[in-house]
Amino acid sequence: MGLTEWAYALSESLLAEPLPRRWAHSLGVAERARSLSPILGHDAGLLEAAAVLHDIGYSPAIAATGFHPLDGARFLRGREGADERVVRLVAHHSCALLEAEERGLRQDLEGEFELERSxxxxxxxxxxxxxxxxxxxxxxxxxxxxxxxxxxxxxIVGRFIQRAAPEIHAAAKRVGERIADLSVRDQPR
Structure with missing residues:
Protein backbone atom coordinates (compact mmCIF):
# COMPACT_ATOMS: atom_id res chain seq x y z
CA MET A 1 0.00 0.00 0.00
CA GLY A 2 1.36 3.41 -0.98
CA LEU A 3 1.62 6.45 1.29
CA THR A 4 -1.53 8.19 0.05
CA GLU A 5 -3.65 5.02 0.19
CA TRP A 6 -2.38 4.34 3.71
CA ALA A 7 -3.15 7.93 4.74
CA TYR A 8 -6.72 7.83 3.39
CA ALA A 9 -7.45 4.51 5.12
CA LEU A 10 -6.04 5.69 8.45
CA SER A 11 -7.81 9.04 8.33
CA GLU A 12 -11.12 7.43 7.40
CA SER A 13 -10.81 4.94 10.27
CA LEU A 14 -10.31 7.79 12.76
CA LEU A 15 -12.69 10.43 11.42
CA ALA A 16 -15.46 9.08 9.18
CA GLU A 17 -17.74 7.62 11.83
CA PRO A 18 -17.17 9.81 14.90
CA LEU A 19 -16.65 13.11 13.02
CA PRO A 20 -18.23 12.92 9.54
CA ARG A 21 -18.03 16.68 8.93
CA ARG A 22 -14.32 16.69 9.84
CA TRP A 23 -13.87 13.74 7.47
CA ALA A 24 -15.61 15.68 4.68
CA HIS A 25 -13.31 18.64 5.36
CA SER A 26 -10.24 16.37 5.26
CA LEU A 27 -11.35 14.91 1.93
CA GLY A 28 -11.83 18.43 0.55
CA VAL A 29 -8.38 19.50 1.75
CA ALA A 30 -6.88 16.41 0.09
CA GLU A 31 -8.70 17.25 -3.14
CA ARG A 32 -7.21 20.77 -3.02
CA ALA A 33 -3.79 19.19 -2.45
CA ARG A 34 -4.21 17.02 -5.55
CA SER A 35 -5.01 20.14 -7.56
CA LEU A 36 -1.58 21.53 -6.61
CA SER A 37 0.34 18.59 -8.09
CA PRO A 38 1.57 20.68 -11.07
CA ILE A 39 3.48 22.99 -8.71
CA LEU A 40 4.60 20.30 -6.26
CA GLY A 41 6.20 17.73 -8.54
CA HIS A 42 7.48 14.68 -6.67
CA ASP A 43 6.09 16.02 -3.35
CA ALA A 44 2.47 15.94 -4.58
CA GLY A 45 1.67 12.59 -2.96
CA LEU A 46 3.35 13.64 0.27
CA LEU A 47 1.18 16.76 0.47
CA GLU A 48 -1.99 14.82 -0.33
CA ALA A 49 -1.20 12.33 2.46
CA ALA A 50 -0.61 15.18 4.93
CA ALA A 51 -3.79 16.90 3.76
CA VAL A 52 -6.05 13.93 4.41
CA LEU A 53 -4.36 13.32 7.79
CA HIS A 54 -4.03 16.92 8.98
CA ASP A 55 -7.06 16.82 11.33
CA ILE A 56 -6.83 13.28 12.73
CA GLY A 57 -5.89 14.74 16.11
CA TYR A 58 -9.56 15.66 16.54
CA SER A 59 -10.46 11.95 16.66
CA PRO A 60 -11.80 10.98 20.08
CA ALA A 61 -9.70 7.81 19.79
CA ILE A 62 -6.40 9.73 19.90
CA ALA A 63 -7.13 13.22 21.30
CA ALA A 64 -4.99 13.68 24.40
CA THR A 65 -4.06 17.35 24.83
CA GLY A 66 -7.02 18.87 22.99
CA PHE A 67 -4.59 20.47 20.52
CA HIS A 68 -5.19 18.50 17.34
CA PRO A 69 -1.93 19.20 15.44
CA LEU A 70 0.14 17.90 18.36
CA ASP A 71 -2.18 14.96 19.11
CA GLY A 72 -2.25 13.94 15.44
CA ALA A 73 1.51 14.19 14.96
CA ARG A 74 2.22 12.29 18.17
CA PHE A 75 -0.12 9.52 17.03
CA LEU A 76 1.55 9.34 13.61
CA ARG A 77 5.13 9.49 14.88
CA GLY A 78 6.75 6.11 14.62
CA ARG A 79 3.67 4.45 13.13
CA GLU A 80 4.43 1.90 10.46
CA GLY A 81 3.82 3.51 7.08
CA ALA A 82 4.10 7.10 8.35
CA ASP A 83 6.50 9.38 6.53
CA GLU A 84 8.39 11.74 8.87
CA ARG A 85 7.72 14.67 6.54
CA VAL A 86 3.97 13.99 6.68
CA VAL A 87 4.19 13.88 10.47
CA ARG A 88 5.95 17.28 10.51
CA LEU A 89 3.35 18.78 8.16
CA VAL A 90 0.51 17.52 10.37
CA ALA A 91 2.27 18.90 13.46
CA HIS A 92 2.75 22.37 11.98
CA HIS A 93 -0.26 22.75 9.71
CA SER A 94 -2.04 26.08 9.44
CA CYS A 95 0.09 28.21 11.76
CA ALA A 96 -0.07 25.63 14.56
CA LEU A 97 2.77 27.30 16.46
CA LEU A 98 0.58 30.32 17.12
CA GLU A 99 -2.26 28.20 18.47
CA ALA A 100 0.24 26.15 20.49
CA GLU A 101 1.42 29.40 22.05
CA GLU A 102 -2.18 30.28 23.02
CA ARG A 103 -2.50 26.84 24.65
CA GLY A 104 0.87 26.89 26.42
CA LEU A 105 2.14 24.06 24.19
CA ARG A 106 4.54 25.89 21.88
CA GLN A 107 7.69 24.43 23.49
CA ASP A 108 6.23 20.93 23.19
CA LEU A 109 5.40 21.36 19.51
CA GLU A 110 8.71 23.02 18.61
CA GLY A 111 10.73 20.58 20.67
CA GLU A 112 9.14 17.45 19.25
CA PHE A 113 8.62 18.32 15.60
CA GLU A 114 10.83 20.22 13.16
CA LEU A 115 9.28 22.49 10.57
CA GLU A 116 8.96 21.14 7.04
CA ARG A 117 10.01 23.09 3.93
CA SER A 118 8.20 26.42 3.71
CA ILE A 156 -8.35 30.28 22.09
CA VAL A 157 -9.11 29.36 18.48
CA GLY A 158 -10.66 32.76 17.74
CA ARG A 159 -7.65 34.64 19.12
CA PHE A 160 -5.19 32.36 17.36
CA ILE A 161 -6.88 32.54 13.94
CA GLN A 162 -7.07 36.32 14.10
CA ARG A 163 -3.34 36.48 14.90
CA ALA A 164 -2.62 33.97 12.12
CA ALA A 165 -4.81 35.67 9.49
CA PRO A 166 -2.03 37.78 7.91
CA GLU A 167 0.17 34.68 7.43
CA ILE A 168 -2.79 32.62 6.20
CA HIS A 169 -3.61 35.21 3.55
CA ALA A 170 0.07 35.65 2.62
CA ALA A 171 0.52 31.88 2.17
CA ALA A 172 -2.64 31.68 0.07
CA LYS A 173 -1.29 34.51 -2.08
CA ARG A 174 2.12 32.82 -2.48
CA VAL A 175 0.52 29.54 -3.56
CA GLY A 176 -1.88 31.38 -5.89
CA GLU A 177 1.08 33.15 -7.49
CA ARG A 178 2.90 29.84 -8.01
CA ILE A 179 -0.20 28.42 -9.72
CA ALA A 180 -0.55 31.55 -11.87
CA ASP A 181 3.15 31.50 -12.80
CA LEU A 182 2.86 27.90 -13.91
CA SER A 183 -0.25 28.70 -15.96
CA VAL A 184 1.54 31.57 -17.71
CA ARG A 185 4.53 29.35 -18.51
CA ASP A 186 2.20 26.69 -19.95
CA GLN A 187 0.50 29.12 -22.36
CA PRO A 188 1.38 28.69 -26.05
CA ARG A 189 3.56 31.46 -27.41
Whole structure:
Protein backbone atom coordinates (compact mmCIF):
# COMPACT_ATOMS: atom_id res chain seq x y z
CA MET A 1 0.00 0.00 0.00
CA GLY A 2 1.36 3.41 -0.98
CA LEU A 3 1.62 6.45 1.29
CA THR A 4 -1.53 8.19 0.05
CA GLU A 5 -3.65 5.02 0.19
CA TRP A 6 -2.38 4.34 3.71
CA ALA A 7 -3.15 7.93 4.74
CA TYR A 8 -6.72 7.83 3.39
CA ALA A 9 -7.45 4.51 5.12
CA LEU A 10 -6.04 5.69 8.45
CA SER A 11 -7.81 9.04 8.33
CA GLU A 12 -11.12 7.43 7.40
CA SER A 13 -10.81 4.94 10.27
CA LEU A 14 -10.31 7.79 12.76
CA LEU A 15 -12.69 10.43 11.42
CA ALA A 16 -15.46 9.08 9.18
CA GLU A 17 -17.74 7.62 11.83
CA PRO A 18 -17.17 9.81 14.90
CA LEU A 19 -16.65 13.11 13.02
CA PRO A 20 -18.23 12.92 9.54
CA ARG A 21 -18.03 16.68 8.93
CA ARG A 22 -14.32 16.69 9.84
CA TRP A 23 -13.87 13.74 7.47
CA ALA A 24 -15.61 15.68 4.68
CA HIS A 25 -13.31 18.64 5.36
CA SER A 26 -10.24 16.37 5.26
CA LEU A 27 -11.35 14.91 1.93
CA GLY A 28 -11.83 18.43 0.55
CA VAL A 29 -8.38 19.50 1.75
CA ALA A 30 -6.88 16.41 0.09
CA GLU A 31 -8.70 17.25 -3.14
CA ARG A 32 -7.21 20.77 -3.02
CA ALA A 33 -3.79 19.19 -2.45
CA ARG A 34 -4.21 17.02 -5.55
CA SER A 35 -5.01 20.14 -7.56
CA LEU A 36 -1.58 21.53 -6.61
CA SER A 37 0.34 18.59 -8.09
CA PRO A 38 1.57 20.68 -11.07
CA ILE A 39 3.48 22.99 -8.71
CA LEU A 40 4.60 20.30 -6.26
CA GLY A 41 6.20 17.73 -8.54
CA HIS A 42 7.48 14.68 -6.67
CA ASP A 43 6.09 16.02 -3.35
CA ALA A 44 2.47 15.94 -4.58
CA GLY A 45 1.67 12.59 -2.96
CA LEU A 46 3.35 13.64 0.27
CA LEU A 47 1.18 16.76 0.47
CA GLU A 48 -1.99 14.82 -0.33
CA ALA A 49 -1.20 12.33 2.46
CA ALA A 50 -0.61 15.18 4.93
CA ALA A 51 -3.79 16.90 3.76
CA VAL A 52 -6.05 13.93 4.41
CA LEU A 53 -4.36 13.32 7.79
CA HIS A 54 -4.03 16.92 8.98
CA ASP A 55 -7.06 16.82 11.33
CA ILE A 56 -6.83 13.28 12.73
CA GLY A 57 -5.89 14.74 16.11
CA TYR A 58 -9.56 15.66 16.54
CA SER A 59 -10.46 11.95 16.66
CA PRO A 60 -11.80 10.98 20.08
CA ALA A 61 -9.70 7.81 19.79
CA ILE A 62 -6.40 9.73 19.90
CA ALA A 63 -7.13 13.22 21.30
CA ALA A 64 -4.99 13.68 24.40
CA THR A 65 -4.06 17.35 24.83
CA GLY A 66 -7.02 18.87 22.99
CA PHE A 67 -4.59 20.47 20.52
CA HIS A 68 -5.19 18.50 17.34
CA PRO A 69 -1.93 19.20 15.44
CA LEU A 70 0.14 17.90 18.36
CA ASP A 71 -2.18 14.96 19.11
CA GLY A 72 -2.25 13.94 15.44
CA ALA A 73 1.51 14.19 14.96
CA ARG A 74 2.22 12.29 18.17
CA PHE A 75 -0.12 9.52 17.03
CA LEU A 76 1.55 9.34 13.61
CA ARG A 77 5.13 9.49 14.88
CA GLY A 78 6.75 6.11 14.62
CA ARG A 79 3.67 4.45 13.13
CA GLU A 80 4.43 1.90 10.46
CA GLY A 81 3.82 3.51 7.08
CA ALA A 82 4.10 7.10 8.35
CA ASP A 83 6.50 9.38 6.53
CA GLU A 84 8.39 11.74 8.87
CA ARG A 85 7.72 14.67 6.54
CA VAL A 86 3.97 13.99 6.68
CA VAL A 87 4.19 13.88 10.47
CA ARG A 88 5.95 17.28 10.51
CA LEU A 89 3.35 18.78 8.16
CA VAL A 90 0.51 17.52 10.37
CA ALA A 91 2.27 18.90 13.46
CA HIS A 92 2.75 22.37 11.98
CA HIS A 93 -0.26 22.75 9.71
CA SER A 94 -2.04 26.08 9.44
CA CYS A 95 0.09 28.21 11.76
CA ALA A 96 -0.07 25.63 14.56
CA LEU A 97 2.77 27.30 16.46
CA LEU A 98 0.58 30.32 17.12
CA GLU A 99 -2.26 28.20 18.47
CA ALA A 100 0.24 26.15 20.49
CA GLU A 101 1.42 29.40 22.05
CA GLU A 102 -2.18 30.28 23.02
CA ARG A 103 -2.50 26.84 24.65
CA GLY A 104 0.87 26.89 26.42
CA LEU A 105 2.14 24.06 24.19
CA ARG A 106 4.54 25.89 21.88
CA GLN A 107 7.69 24.43 23.49
CA ASP A 108 6.23 20.93 23.19
CA LEU A 109 5.40 21.36 19.51
CA GLU A 110 8.71 23.02 18.61
CA GLY A 111 10.73 20.58 20.67
CA GLU A 112 9.14 17.45 19.25
CA PHE A 113 8.62 18.32 15.60
CA GLU A 114 10.83 20.22 13.16
CA LEU A 115 9.28 22.49 10.57
CA GLU A 116 8.96 21.14 7.04
CA ARG A 117 10.01 23.09 3.93
CA SER A 118 8.20 26.42 3.71
CA UNK A 119 6.69 25.78 0.25
CA UNK A 120 5.01 22.61 1.55
CA UNK A 121 3.87 24.34 4.74
CA UNK A 122 2.37 27.08 2.54
CA UNK A 123 0.69 24.52 0.30
CA UNK A 124 -0.99 22.67 3.19
CA UNK A 125 -2.02 25.97 4.77
CA UNK A 126 -3.55 27.02 1.45
CA UNK A 127 -5.43 23.74 1.09
CA UNK A 128 -6.79 23.83 4.65
CA UNK A 129 -7.69 27.50 4.66
CA UNK A 130 -9.45 27.46 1.29
CA UNK A 131 -11.67 24.50 2.20
CA UNK A 132 -14.88 24.82 4.23
CA UNK A 133 -15.78 22.52 7.12
CA UNK A 134 -17.98 20.62 4.64
CA UNK A 135 -15.16 20.15 2.13
CA UNK A 136 -16.05 22.73 -0.50
CA UNK A 137 -13.78 25.47 -1.82
CA UNK A 138 -13.73 28.93 -0.31
CA UNK A 139 -11.35 31.86 0.05
CA UNK A 140 -8.92 32.31 2.91
CA UNK A 141 -10.80 35.45 3.98
CA UNK A 142 -14.13 33.63 4.13
CA UNK A 143 -12.53 30.69 5.95
CA UNK A 144 -10.91 32.86 8.63
CA UNK A 145 -14.19 34.72 9.12
CA UNK A 146 -16.09 31.42 9.41
CA UNK A 147 -13.67 30.12 12.06
CA UNK A 148 -13.90 33.31 14.12
CA UNK A 149 -17.70 33.20 13.91
CA UNK A 150 -17.89 29.48 14.76
CA UNK A 151 -15.56 29.60 17.77
CA UNK A 152 -16.00 33.22 18.86
CA UNK A 153 -13.38 35.99 18.72
CA UNK A 154 -12.35 35.68 22.37
CA UNK A 155 -11.77 31.91 22.47
CA ILE A 156 -8.35 30.28 22.09
CA VAL A 157 -9.11 29.36 18.48
CA GLY A 158 -10.66 32.76 17.74
CA ARG A 159 -7.65 34.64 19.12
CA PHE A 160 -5.19 32.36 17.36
CA ILE A 161 -6.88 32.54 13.94
CA GLN A 162 -7.07 36.32 14.10
CA ARG A 163 -3.34 36.48 14.90
CA ALA A 164 -2.62 33.97 12.12
CA ALA A 165 -4.81 35.67 9.49
CA PRO A 166 -2.03 37.78 7.91
CA GLU A 167 0.17 34.68 7.43
CA ILE A 168 -2.79 32.62 6.20
CA HIS A 169 -3.61 35.21 3.55
CA ALA A 170 0.07 35.65 2.62
CA ALA A 171 0.52 31.88 2.17
CA ALA A 172 -2.64 31.68 0.07
CA LYS A 173 -1.29 34.51 -2.08
CA ARG A 174 2.12 32.82 -2.48
CA VAL A 175 0.52 29.54 -3.56
CA GLY A 176 -1.88 31.38 -5.89
CA GLU A 177 1.08 33.15 -7.49
CA ARG A 178 2.90 29.84 -8.01
CA ILE A 179 -0.20 28.42 -9.72
CA ALA A 180 -0.55 31.55 -11.87
CA ASP A 181 3.15 31.50 -12.80
CA LEU A 182 2.86 27.90 -13.91
CA SER A 183 -0.25 28.70 -15.96
CA VAL A 184 1.54 31.57 -17.71
CA ARG A 185 4.53 29.35 -18.51
CA ASP A 186 2.20 26.69 -19.95
CA GLN A 187 0.50 29.12 -22.36
CA PRO A 188 1.38 28.69 -26.05
CA ARG A 189 3.56 31.46 -27.41
Missing amino acids: DLVDALLYCDMTTTPDGTQTTSTERVDEIVQRYGPDT
